[in-house]
Amino acid sequence: MGGEPTLSDEQENELLRKCWYTHDARWFMSVAQEFGLEAANRLNKRTCRALGEAEMRRLIKALGIAAPTDMRELVRVVKTAFRLFTPPPLMELEVRMIDDRSWEGWMKSCFIHDNVVKAGIGPFYVCAAIDRIQGWHEALGLPLAEEPPDSHCPKIEGRECRHVLTIR
16 A cells, blocks of 8 residues: 555545534533533533534635625525535535525434434434524624524424524
């Protein structure tokens, strides 16, 4: 074998993404085991919001674009963020503009749901995906009109996971 083993760009991205999400899941379970699910859920929401802010700032900088100024631009950036950070098969989703202040995200399949079900904590897990998206909005200077409520995964309860988000 000559030289260092190599991976394609896609293989590298997939490996890094999987390692990151494994870290995230292990962190959550460690906090839950040490301090309980209530503390893990609370800290996960806070962490996901801060993560969202950081990743959106980095994305805008990497793209070399200004923050969106209208809903069409925002939806394009949100679609790009989902495609980069949670591409299929991690998440299968649709994003669409509702009006000049609102957009809807519809999670058809979600790795978070799949993993909390596998871990056996589905009924107790408070989803922090919206908190991450809230962080995106804050980084873009387009804060949400309302604080996202603490909610359990709607898919666990047999419902669709659809959220309409409105900017202030």
